[in-house]
Amino acid sequence: MPFFKKSKNKKENSAAAPPPAPADTSSEITPDKETDSRESGVTAFSAQTLLQELQNRQAEHPQDLEFIQSRLPEIMEICGQHAENPEPADAAVRILLSPDRMTAFLYLLPPTDGGAEPEENDIISAAQDTGITTGIDMDLLKQIYQHRSYYCVFPIARGTPPVDGENGKIVDHFSRIRQIHLQEDSRGSINYKDLNLFQNIEAGEVICDIIPPGDGTDGIDVLGYAVPAKKGNAPVIPQGKNTVLNEEKTALTAKVSGEISFQNDVFRVASRLTIPGSVDGSVGNLDFAGDILVMDDICRGFTVHAGGNVIVYGMVENASVTAGEDIEIRKGMNGSGGGFLKAGGNVSSLFLEHVRVTANGNVSSETIINSNITCGGSVLALSGRGTIIGGNISASKSVEARKIGTPSNNETRITIGQAVQEEKNTEHLSAELEEAVKTLEKIRLxxxxxxxxxxxxxxxxxIFNILSEQKALYEKKVKDLNEQIDKMLRAKPNYSKCRVKSDIIYGVTEISLNHSHLIIKDTKEHCNIYYKDAELVLGTF
Incomplete structure (x- = not known):
């Protein structure tokens, strides 16, 4: 695209005719004003001719056209005043700077009534006198002079924009998604022993590389002033449990050997104990600080304790399983009245029968039969048969199932909105406080x-120095315990969010919240039981 279309002078040393209007352009602007013909020649201008050059360049620099359009009334007024000047006037040069000073614009006003034509140096000097030092298009200035391109706005100088630094990034060496590869045998059964469920990592192994942000490259505006670049944003380092940064902070590494996983937006490494078969007499009771993976069953009478997760691919019999985090039992558990599960997180099992369960999170199972469930979240039986039959179910939030009870009127008791876990913790803390107070009194004596x-x-x-240290230590312990107990006692469950929902509830099912009790004696369908005005209300969904 040429810088402009060449115009022909009608008369030597006289004002040039305006450049021809462009053909169809994207900006339909009607002429704001035209001057009368004068003896020195025809001098005409319009918004369309003023913007012609920028319209030609619009695809490359659309912001130029937007800026000049915003200043168009001012430019039109200057052109009009020049054209209507009753006295002879020499050709004039006008300069405009964009707000960011990255572009300088020039337009020529023709001589009127015999005024002097511009000299080439006049145009160049006008740009330089304005303070423009950088990015001047000298070839364009010469062409403007040679063709006397009046009443047309040209971008005659451009600065060098800054190049912002690239954002830092994380390059993972381990997958963030836990992938389970299920394999079926000839009978269509899944062999869980062949699963590649976990990612193993060795101590010191790199988890991910950390690419720091770039500084960028400063730019310069048309006046010669530096335009600072923005430094890129630093990446969020996904550092979790048992991971450390190297000294250069360019890599995240494993602190210990074990299993690596991505949870809550961070990588964590948990030392894992894998039992390739069952927990039985050949293994004995287990007490491990990390995760425990049991590829088969946990047999009757054995105890498994993990500081992390416990995952059992087989069944759990009349055994005790405790986990600091989650418990997952793929084939279910029949506790025969003595089995016990306790989790700091969630418990999930294919079925739970004659089991005692305590969890800080949710308890999920396809079938719950004659079990005592206590959880700080919700009890959910929504997949498969989705049935809760008999037993005592206590949840701080909600109980949801497809069916609750049986047509044979097995009694099922459900309690919601009761922070059972917190009450037990309060009892434990109270006992700890009592012991601490007794010890403190002896120290003080x-x-x-x-x-x-x-x-x-x-x-x-x-001895005196030791007593002084112990006195300060136990005084602080008593204070902290009192604060914890007070905080727990002041905490109240949010009864408005508590629910019992089920497609069908059989009698006899007793539901309790706070001091309100609701007994379902007859079969009810599409039940939504909630707390309102200090009473349990049986609604539908």
Whole structure:
């Protein structure tokens, strides 16, 4: 695209005719004003001719056209005043700067009534006198002079924009998604022993590379001033449990050997104990600080304790399983009245029968039969048969199932909105506080005895120092325990969010919340039981 279309002068040393209007352009602008013909020649201008050059360049620099359009009334007024000047006037040069000073624009006003034509140096000097030092298009300035391109706005100088630094990024060496590869045998059964469920990592192995942000490259505007670049944003480092940064902070590495997973937007490494078969007499009871993976069953009478997760691919019999995080039992559990599960997180099992379960999170199972469930979240039986039959179910939030009870009127008791876990914790803390107070009184008694002496004997000074430290330690412990207990006692369950929902509820099912009780004696369908005005209400969904 040429810088402009060449115009022909009608008369030597006289004002040039305006450049021809462009053909169809994207900007339909009607002429705002035209001047009368004068003796020195025809001098005409319009918004369309003023914008012609920028319209030609619009695809490359659309912001130029937007800026000049915003200043168009001012430019039109200047052109009009020049054209209507009753006195002879020389050709004039006008310069405009964009708000960011990255572009300089120039337009020529023709001579009127015999005024002087512009000299080439006049145009160049006008640009330089404005302070423009950078990015001047000298070839364009010469062409503007040679063709006397009046009443047309040209971008005659451009600065160099800054190049912002690239954002830092994380390059993972391990997948963030836990992938389970199920394999079926000839009978269509899944062999869980062949699953590649976990990603193993060795201590010191790199989890991900950390690419720091770039500084970028500063730019320069048409006046010669530096335009600083923005530094890229630093990446969020996904550092979790048992992961460390190297000294250069360019890599995240594993602190210990074990299983790596991505949870809550961070990588964590958990030392894992894998039992290739069952937990039985050949293994004994287990007590492990990390995760425990049992590829078969946990047999009757054995105890499994994990500081992390417990995952069992087989069944759990009349055994005790405790986990600091989640418990997952792929084939279900029949506790025969003595089995026990306790999780700091969630419990999920194919079925739960004659089991005692305590969980801080949710308890999920296809079937729950004659079990005692206590959880700080919700009890969910929504997949498969989705049935809760008999037993005592206590959940801080909600109980949801497809069916609750049986047509044979097995009694099922459900309690919602009761922070059972917190109450037990309060009892535990109260007992701990009582012991701490007794110990503190003994320390104070001995401490007081020594301080009442005229002077502490040399052989007692070490004991005195120990008593001083213990006194301060137990005073702080008593204070902290009191604060924890007070906080728990002041916490109230949010009864408005508590629900019992089921497609069908058989009698006899007793539901309790706070001091309100609701007994379902007859079969009810599409039940939504909630708390309103201090009473349990049986609604539908």
């Amino acid at each position: 001995n401490y007081r005895y020594l301080t009442e002496q005229p002077s502490v004997p040399e052989n007692k000074k070490e």
